[in-house]
Amino acid sequence: MKLHNSTAEFLVPDRVQLEKALKRTTHMSIGTHPDDLEIMAFDGILKCYKKSEDWFFGVIVTNGAGSARIGKYKDFSDLKMQAVRKMEQKKAAVIGEFGALVLLDYTSAEAKDPNNSEIIKELSNLISFSKPDILYTHNLADKHESHLGVAVKTILAIRLLDKELRPKKVYGCEVWRDLDWMLDSEKVSFDVSENPDLANDLISVYDSQISGGKRYDLAAIGRRYANATYSSAHSADQAKSIICAMDLTPLILDDHIDISSFIISHIIRFLDSVSKKIDDLL
Numbered sequence: 001m002k003l004h005n006s007t008a009e010f011l012v013p014d015r016v017q018l019e020k021a022l023k024r025t026t027h028m029s030i031g032t033h034p035d036d037l038e039i040m041a042f043d044g045i046l047k048c049y050k051k052s053e054d055w056f057f058g059v060i061v062t063n064g065a066g067s068a069r070i071g072k073y074k075d076f077s078d079l080k081m082q083a084v085r086k087m088e089q090k091k092a093a094v095i096g097e098f099g100a101l102v103l104l105d106y107t108s109a110e111a112k113d114p115n116n117s118e119i120i121k122e123l124s125n126l127i128s129f130s131k132p133d134i135l136y137t138h139n140l141a142d143k144h145e146s147h148l149g150v151a152v153k154t155i156l157a158i159r160l161l162d163k164e165l166r167p168k169k170v171y172g173c174e175v176w177r178d179l180d181w182m183l184d185s186e187k188v189s190f191d192v193s194e195n196p197d198l199a200n201d202l203i204s205v206y207d208s209q210i211s212g213g214k215r216y217d218l219a220a221i222g223r224r225y226a227n228a229t230y231s232s233a234h235s236a237d238q239a240k241s242i243i244c245a246m247d248l249t250p251l252i253l254d255d256h257i258d259i260s261s262f263i264i265s266h267i268i269r270f271l272d273s274v275s276k277k278i279d280d281l282l
Helices: 018-023 036-040 042-048 078-095 108-112 117-130 145-159 196-204 216-230 259-280
Strands: 009-011 027-031 056-062 100-106 134-138 169-173 187-191 242-247
Touching (some): 027 036, 036 042, 036 056, 036 134, 036 196, 042 134, 042 196, 056 108, 100 117, 108 117, 134 145, 145 169
Parallel strands (some): 027 134
């Protein structure tokens, strides 16, 4: 497949032919930066790990140039940091035994630009070609603008496709805002308790972020443990590690649903729930 940016690249860890690698995809994730897949889409990575019938395809939209950096990375230029983060993402893809990885190498500004249709078209082509059953991206309440840009573009990309080419399920997952605030009846909870060593190994790859001033290794795993314990106040833990997500599938089943109104309705239902519980106690 021809990619838009000359600096974009594919990686197939098991070195099968690219077309075959993409067409075997069952689970796909579209993330903004190197390390987003390992944080938000570990459910998909885990479901495909060492499976012969299920394969994970990871898509990274931006080059990751703007990351925080201190210590040994404090003097790294954006260009040098991009190279390091690409290398780390490729290493994670090998450790996680991805079916394929693509680094699209757009800038964060391009990801946030509502007039940038090239990313939408490229994502649409990748989804159409690989035909995943399950797709993970960022949640629509994420506080990182680049993440929101990619989440919105992912939905718009799917909407370009005929219904039969669309994923069966699309999930918006946690990175720069967790989803414990959502109503339990509407929240998707992925039990990712299996293989904690893999979970740690994948996130620990990103030394440029961890040593560079962001302890994603502790934060991502800690959030999953917290989700498991705080998921229910009146029963013993049913899982050791949980990733929460919002089901974005309605947005690809009905193209007329307004994306902004969709997430606002979730927030309003949460507000109403909190208000009612307080009022019941007054």
